[in-house]
Amino acid sequence: MQLLKMELRGFKSFADKTTLTFDKGITAIVGPNGSGKSNISDAVRWVMGEQNVRQLRGQKSEDIIFAGTQTRRPQGAAEVSLYFDNSDHALDTEFTEVVVTRRLFRSGDSEYYINRRPCRLKDIHILFADTGIGQDSMAVIGQNRVDRILNSKPEERRVIFEEVAGISRFKGRKADGLRKIAETERNLERIRDLMSVLEERLEPLQEQAETLQKFRCLDSERLAYEGTVTLQELRNSERLLAKAENSRMTAATEEEKAAQELAAAEGKRKALLEVMAADDEKLRRLDEEAMAVHNELDSLVHRREACRQRQAELAENESQAADDAAQLQQRQAAWQEQKETLQAQKDQKAAELAAAQKALALTQTLFGQAEAKAEAAAKALQERVDANSKRSRDAFMLRRDSEDLRRRLEENEAACQQALKQWEDKKQTLTAAEARHEEAQAQQEACQKKAAAFEKQAASLRQTAQEKGQRLKKGEDEYRRLRGDVDAASQRMRVLQSMEQEHEGLGRAVKVVLTASQPWRSRLCGAVGELCQIPSRFAVAIDVALGGAVRYVVAEDERAAKQAISYLKDRKAGRTTFLPLDTLRSRQRTADEEQAAGEPGMLGFASDAISYDAKYEKVFSSLLGRTLLADTMDTGSAVARKYGHRLRIVCLDGTQFNAGGSLTGGSARNQEGSLISRRALLQELQETCRRGQQRLETLAAEGRELRRQAEESARELAQAEDHWRKASQAAEQARWQGGQEEKGLADIRQALADFDQRVEALEKERADMQARLVAKEAALADMETGPAADVQQWQDACDAAKAEAAQCRQTLTERQIAVAKLTEQASHGDDQLRQHDKWQQELTVQEQALAQRRQDLRRRQEEAARLLTELSKNITLKEADTVRCDQAKEAFYQTRNESLKQSQDLDGVVDDLRRRHQDWQQRCNAADIQREKYKSDISHHEERLAMQGLSRQEAMERRREGSLKELHDKVASLKGRSQPWGPSTRQLKTNTRRLWKSGTSTTASAMT
């Protein structure tokens, strides 16, 4: 059988149909976390019938169905199918391919299919049982299944084993069978109970049956009587019914007649009412007409009144307007007068202004002359003053120039002196600098020499340091290697020690005894193998020589040995041999043995080759005292032969020559397994460790020394390098200083040449200046001797002209002011005149407006008068109309009253007729009711007959004679006699029926 493929649709994260194909061998399902790998394992378990949704990592069964994402809609159902290849018929079915499907809908319906045919979950369990992939098998190990297997109770774990062992199918069947048997037994028990109850009841039921027979006889008699009574009553009712029908017929014909009469009267009355309604309509129209005429008249009167009022108002307005016109004319006259006065004033002012303007022109010409004079005087004065000031300025300039020249001459001389002095200084500096330059060169050479020496020293030191470093590294390598070796050895040693402490390899019994915490334990010395020290060279030989005796336990005395033995017995811990020191005896060696020990190649007795506490002398002499040690197998065999095979000889490679000629040998056992070898190994390891440790210490000391030396050399090297650096620095500095000095020298030389030039220039300049000074002084003397002009005279003339001009200006100003004042007054008069004109114009406009208004008013008055006359005419016409309407109305009212009287008469007739009709109707109804009553009586009697189980025919046949009352009495007496048996018979019937039913059903179920 093989799993071929698996189809998932809508299962958890597999929204689309997904098919996984499985080949033989291993299929690995891989993918990032949360991609849905485990959903595949969930799917397999789900198909195999997993019922617990929590095991499938869900909360409710719906969680198994694809729940939808932001872009996909949820699925309605989840479906998983597993396809198995069943060509080997491992599954108990004839199909060669088996498809197992499980489907779950959102409604919660779960369906199982085998080869697309619906089935039960149990069928799937049965199908897979004992194939190794059933319900409880280990076929699917989920992520938490590991813990569930390990943490579950032993009884739960058993289920897995049953599945594998192939008995779970039988177990299921057995449980089913047991359950069915129990159920059948329970059913049988119930039937037995029921039967005993039924049998008890059989006797009383017999008696009751007889009583029933009697009751039936009486009851049939009663029935006959009752039938007779009912029949008679029925007949009576039928007779009465026929009578009632007759009376009803007469009432109906009468009623019909009355109804016809009533209809005729009603028709007449209706015609009359219609005529009256038409009249009403006409009257209403007349009323409306009259009302309209009256309203119109009222409105006309109102309008006439309003017209009259308006006429009065207009007259009043007219008189007001006349008043206003008079007033205006008055004001116009006043204005005219004022205007004339103003015109006169204005003319006067104009004359005055002309005079003033003439005077002003005269003054202006005078003023012009005076001013020209003053200006000429001032100009002449200015010329004189300018000439004077120019001369004094020139003199001052000359004086200042000569001063300046003199001062510069002095300065020049001082500069010459200073330059000479500086030149001297520089000369001195130059000589000093030359000396310094030489010195610096000498120093530079010395420094360079020193630096070379230091460099050589540093190189030699570096080489030494390198050599030392190499040596140190070598030492360290060795140290590390050794350290590793020692650690490995000590690790192994610890293991061996712990084994020894736990008495490993001594056998269970010895271990139990030696680890016991009993009082006698202190008197046990330990196992033989643990009590001696064996050189590793002899380890194999001694191991062989001791053999099983290695595990013997040495005790202080026999009592301790016995106690230990009983302890072992109690514990059922096995057996071992004890060697009590007090009972043990050492063995005597024979002469042969002593002699053989001296043979070449022999190594003496085994007991002498090992070391032990003197206390155990007896133990080891008894065990090994007579065993000889040989170096090789050949030696051993030679000696054994020589002494006639009476000796026990053990060779170093473990070959043993026994007394009697037999020999034992072969490859040695695992070293750790054997106690002796282990101990020897341990010892050896301890020795190695100790030696390694010592060597390590020496190496460490050497390393330390070397490191110290290396440090020292490094220090010296640093020092030498430092010196070298300093020296070369100094040389560099000296060289730099030399260069600097040289540059200084050149500078100084240049400066000296400059000074020479400068002194020369200064001297030339001085000569020049002296010449210019002489010229200037001559010019100045020349100038000072010239005359001062007559300024004062010109000044006076100028002042007089100025005063005259000022006076003329004052007069001019006064005249100008007077003229301005007059001009202003004239313009003021003009303004007033203009204002007057404007006001006058306004008044004229007002007058015109007033005249227009008055005209308007007069026209409206005429109009109002015309309207008034027209209105009066209309009113007279309307009054005539009103009177006509009222007359028409009066005539109409009279005809209307007549119609009303006629209608009232007709109403009385109709009422009478209607009463008669109702009376007949009532009678007819009464007859109907009676008829119904008799009919119901008849049907009631017929029902009673049917209830008594008789048809009319049968009742006639069983008829009994007698009056109705006698018959009633007879029935009552018969009823009284059969009464007591009635209910009990009914109960009896139901009881019987029930018992019968329960008995049959129980039997049926028991049969199944």
Place this chain on the structure above:
Amino acid sequence: MAEQFAKAFKEIGVHFQDIFSRLFGGGTAHLALTDKEHILEAGVEIYIRPPGKKQQSLTLLSGGERALTVIALLLAFLAYHPAPFCLVDEVDAALDEANVERMARYLKNYSGATQFIVITHRRKTMEAANTLLGVTMEEKGVSRLLTVKVDELLKEGT
């Protein structure tokens, strides 16, 4: 029935002991019934002693030891009666590299009779597989499948 169960139990016990000590590289393990008189009702107890440790309760084992124990038990079952297929979901998560390799080798040994479906993140286990099925989630919340047949690729490669 009792006889069949006893026989199966004994054989599984032997296999388990053998596979356990080989998987752990030492140590001992055996299975025992809690009540030997009533074989059909008795529970199953597992006794484990990993190498270099004393016998321990199952609850005190480390994660890797637990996984190895269950794998040993599973392999013992398969040795007794090979199941048609077996699905293991990340049992190798707690194992170290050496043990993963050992487990993969064992699975390979048994894969002749039993089909193994292994859900895993470990490279060594994937190396042992004949077919790789990759599950991805390109669209959020929807798994997709990708199949790689390692054996066929190897054949093509050679």
